[in-house]
Amino acid sequence: MTAYPPPAPATRNTRVAGTGRRGPARRLTRERLVALGFIAPAVVLFAVFVVYPIVFNVQSSLLDWDGVSAGTPVGLDNYRDLFSDPTFHTTLRNSAFWIVLTIVPQAALGFALAWLLNTRLRGRTVYRTLFFLPAVLSPVVVGIVWQRLLDPFNGVLAQLGRATGIDLLTRSYLSDPSTAIFAVIVVNVWMWTGFSMLFYLAGLQLVDHSVVEAARIDGATGWQLLRRIVLPLLKPTHLALLLLGIIGSLKTFELVWVLTEGGPNHASELMPTYLFKQAFQLQSFGYGATIAVVLLVVAVGSSLAMLRTFGSGFITGDRS
Amino acid sequence: MTLPPTARRLAARRGIQAGLALCLGATLAACAGSADPEESADGGGDAQTVSFRSWSPIEQTTRQMIDSFTESNPDVSIDATIFNYPEYVVDLQTRASSGTMPDIVGLQPGALTQQYREKLMPLEQCAADTWGDDWESKFHPVGLEQARMGNPDGDEHYYALPLLVQTVNLWANSELLDAAGVEPPATWDDLTAAVATLGDAGDAAPFLLPAKDAWLRNVVFLQIANNLEPGRVYQAEDGEVPWTDARIVEAFDYWSRLFTEGIAQDGALALDSYPNGVNQFEAGNAAMIPLGAWWIQQSDPSKTEIAPLSEGMSGYEPFLFPTLPGGAAEPQLVGGIDVALGISADAANPDLACEVLTDWIAGDGGQVLINTFNDLPAVTGLDPEEFTSDKQEQIWNQLTQDWMPNVQWSRYFESPEIDTAVADALAGVAAGQLTPQQAAESVQAVQDQQG
Numbered sequence: 001m002t003a004y005p006p007p008a009p010a011t012r013n014t015r016v017a018g019t020g021r022r023g024p025a026r027r028l029t030r031e032r033l034v035a036l037g038f039i040a041p042a043v044v045l046f047a048v049f050v051v052y053p054i055v056f057n058v059q060s061s062l063l064d065w066d067g068v069s070a071g072t073p074v075g076l077d078n079y080r081d082l083f084s085d086p087t088f089h090t091t092l093r094n095s096a097f098w099i100v101l102t103i104v105p106q107a108a109l110g111f112a113l114a115w116l117l118n119t120r121l122r123g124r125t126v127y128r129t130l131f132f133l134p135a136v137l138s139p140v141v142v143g144i145v146w147q148r149l150l151d152p153f154n155g156v157l158a159q160l161g162r163a164t165g166i167d168l169l170t171r172s173y174l175s176d177p178s179t180a181i182f183a184v185i186v187v188n189v190w191m192w193t194g195f196s197m198l199f200y201l202a203g204l205q206l207v208d209h210s211v212v213e214a215a216r217i218d219g220a221t222g223w224q225l226l227r228r229i230v231l232p233l234l235k236p237t238h239l240a241l242l243l244l245g246i247i248g249s250l251k252t253f254e255l256v257w258v259l260t261e262g263g264p265n266h267a268s269e270l271m272p273t274y275l276f277k278q279a280f281q282l283q284s285f286g287y288g289a290t291i292a293v294v295l296l297v298v299a300v301g302s303s304l305a306m307l308r309t310f311g312s313g314f315i316t317g318d319r320s
Numbered sequence: 321m322t323l324p325p326t327a328r329r330l331a332a333r334r335g336i337q338a339g340l341a342l343c344l345g346a347t348l349a350a351c352a353g354s355a356d357p358e359e360s361a362d363g364g365g366d367a368q369t370v371s372f373r374s375w376s377p378i379e380q381t382t383r384q385m386i387d388s389f390t391e392s393n394p395d396v397s398i399d400a401t402i403f404n405y406p407e408y409v410v411d412l413q414t415r416a417s418s419g420t421m422p423d424i425v426g427l428q429p430g431a432l433t434q435q436y437r438e439k440l441m442p443l444e445q446c447a448a449d450t451w452g453d454d455w456e457s458k459f460h461p462v463g464l465e466q467a468r469m470g471n472p473d474g475d476e477h478y479y480a481l482p483l484l485v486q487t488v489n490l491w492a493n494s495e496l497l498d499a500a501g502v503e504p505p506a507t508w509d510d511l512t513a514a515v516a517t518l519g520d521a522g523d524a525a526p527f528l529l530p531a532k533d534a535w536l537r538n539v540v541f542l543q544i545a546n547n548l549e550p551g552r553v554y555q556a557e558d559g560e561v562p563w564t565d566a567r568i569v570e571a572f573d574y575w576s577r578l579f580t581e582g583i584a585q586d587g588a589l590a591l592d593s594y595p596n597g598v599n600q601f602e603a604g605n606a607a608m609i610p611l612g613a614w615w616i617q618q619s620d621p622s623k624t625e626i627a628p629l630s631e632g633m634s635g636y637e638p639f640l641f642p643t644l645p646g647g648a649a650e651p652q653l654v655g656g657i658d659v660a661l662g663i664s665a666d667a668a669n670p671d672l673a674c675e676v677l678t679d680w681i682a683g684d685g686g687q688v689l690i691n692t693f694n695d696l697p698a699v700t701g702l703d704p705e706e707f708t709s710d711k712q713e714q715i716w717n718q719l720t721q722d723w724m725p726n727v728q729w730s731r732y733f734e735s736p737e738i739d740t741a742v743a744d745a746l747a748g749v750a751a752g753q754l755t756p757q758q759a760a761e762s763v764q765a766v767q768d769q770q771g
Contacts (some may be wrong), residue, residue, distance in 0.1 A: 066435050067413045133348055147596055152587035154605055172587030175532075177751045180590075261532060265591040265747040265754075280409045282736050283435050 002088045006161050018188055054296065060289035067285030078290040079223025088291070091271045095250060095298075097272065099187045102192070107238065109189070115226075117197070117205045128201070130195035139191070143258025146187045150174050177239035177267035185260050188252070196241055203237035204230070225270050243306050250299045324625060334383035334681075344350040359523050367669045370676050372400040373415070374426025375408040375657040376484070380622075381692045385685040389676055400678065412436070423667040424677055427660045440662040442477035443653075446674035451682070451737045458682060462487050462727040470734050480660035480697035483681055484689075486613040487655035487723045488539040488731045493629065494637045496524055496607040503610075504639035506576070506651075511642045515583050518607045528606035529584035532598030533749055534743035536758040539654065540610050541746055543641035545571035546652040546729045554730070557738055563764040564757070570755035589750050602627045603636070605610045612696040612731075613719045614639070621708050622692055625662065632709025638718065655727040658695045679711065696724050707715045741766035 065071030161169025279288025463482035518526035629635030640651035748754035
């Protein structure tokens, strides 16, 4: 007597092995095709909304084209002109400033706020809402308001500066080419710090309390706890913010446009604002497309570099 | 529901075929990325519907113009969308290259009209059919001249007709000037003296210069340059004289002095004209501001709220940029088209589009438009039916009768590259990055690059 079920009939194994009526190659092909049929809608959407614009842009970048009339093929001339264009060099420099000076302070301030608001502070929900509020405002509204605040003639900060004798508040930061980009960056940090705070709040609430408690029992001080336990455990959050920050920095348009229009004299120009001016104001659609292609390469390149460095699971915290 | 295996296979096969067909279609479309724009020709729309896209006139006024037309043409419908200017140029470019150009489009003279010239129909026949063979005599000359600005040699067609025109000039807050005992300055010395007096008189900016806007920098510069040596900058654009001509460099120098001599307010390069500059001026925080004839629209009686200064234009006075030492004896009038209208070459019903266009320029729709004081009419003799004050009427008459017919100098450069180069050079000078000589050289360099 046996408690085991009888062996399965050979024919079933044979069917599975693929030696039955339908040949293995044919069956696999059909399964693949069915699978392809299921993913086709996604492929189509990807092709229409991602691949097509990229191909269109690359093609346009090889033309001397105003976007309306027939374009003239110019080979790689647009790329040659772009790389020798001093304004483009300024946009690259400004992008570098933007990436470093927005991501780091936003993360530091966002973490500090999250750390404070993750305690049993009275009214913390109200504070969380207030700090997150700028992130949901339209950049155009933020730009107009800050333009008024920073106006050295009649702005709130200038009036405050004159009333208190603090000259620092009365300077014309947006109209000075040496400070314009930094003034816009400060506004951007103000706007998006709440977003970083939200990420860190979520991250902090996922930190395993037993690890923190164990560290405390082992005698870790507050600083040690923060530096050796909490910050390392928040690595996925840091990296997610880093990736989003880099991509967001490269895409920034509205805030710069409203605050400075990339000026004065291109001092706060970023690639998207320069692209817009070239494609739609100077009617150099081909040249604008060239900037778009370079922007795409930089964005994809930096994202791939991060994926390669930190692995594809870095955002989810998956160590594999 | 469970399908039998045969039906499942069939459905799967069809799904696969459809998916692959769509993929193939998308791929082919991608390969045709730079499809010949020439083939983008599909006027679209039915014969009794006219589509209109523009950035001007404003939405509320456009609606009134449409109502006026459709009241007398009840079987016609007009589909209109008014954008902000930057969004409009994107929309127009996208539509023009995808064969969905609106029947009637708002245009600026020069580069914008020229960009779409091949997609626009010549309008002389439409104008002659409506207004007679001497139709050109109805229009202010500078408007017609600018409507053909940039046409290739030998092409005398009008691809756009002006709807609204304007002068560019200065406006004074007459209450602040009166309180300080200052007259609108007629000369450069008057200007510097007025700024000093007004600066001592109160907190308002004596001369509010919203120099963040490239267009505003350029129109102020054109007023300076023409007052110094009338017409010289246009000669430079035509290549007849270099941009480094002494008089043009001097014009850059006068622009520079607006900043170095404290005539313009601090932070002028960060202030835009709309909304911040005009809000300050209308709130009484500035004594003088460079804008243009369209400022009279602040007194539009159909507005729900009018600022006290704007009520019947009671608090304002227009004046021209002061004369400059060694320059022209009289201030020069600079101006041109505010907005022009063109008709798509692929319009479904060009005759109807022509009817709408001519009605808005000089018919009942035009009257509705002018009743709002939106800007000055492109045709002569079209006045608002009602004025809300004597001062408003006096200013209107000054703008339309004394100034506009005598405008000789364009507020636009023909080439967008030169327009941008001048605006950049002026920003560089204002920011102290460029000397007037270097600014002129930078424009010359762009001109040389254009060949």
